[in-house]
Amino acid sequence: MSEEIPVKIGDTLKLGVIKFGKQGTPIMIYKEFVIFLKNKKEIRLNEIIKIKIVKVCKKYAFAELI
Numbered sequence: 001m002s003e004e005i006p007v008k009i010g011d012t013l014k015l016g017v018i019k020f021g022k023q024g025t026p027i028m029i030y031k032e033f034v035i036f037l038k039n040k041k042e043i044r045l046n047e048i049i050k051i052k053i054v055k056v057c058k059k060y061a062f063a064e065l066i
Contacts (some may be wrong), residue, residue, distance in 0.1 A: 006031040007061050011053040016046050034060040041065060 007013070007030060015028040015035065026037040028051070035051070043049060043065075051063035 005056060005058070005061075006033050007035070007053045007056060009053055009056055012050065012066065013053070013063075014048055014050050016048050017043055019045070028063075035063050036060060037065060038062050039064050 013030060013035075015030055017026040017037075018029055019027050021027055021036065024040060026040055026043050026049075028035045028037070035053070037043070037049075037051065038054065050066050052066045053061050053063050055062040
């Protein structure tokens with residue numbers, strides 16, 4: 001069974017922050033796929049932010065705030 005990656009580099013999305021990582025990195029989920037925000041600003045839990053995907057791995061991706 002192959003798992004399809006739901007994002008690609010350059011995609012833009014509006015997502016809510018569901019939690020923060022150990023170092024305060026905002027974490028979001030899109031279609032059961034984890035996305036970490038690279039440039040952390042003052043972002044609150046559940047805040048909807050607009051992001052751009054900048055790196056994609058098998059199980060997660062990295063994004064920047066736009």
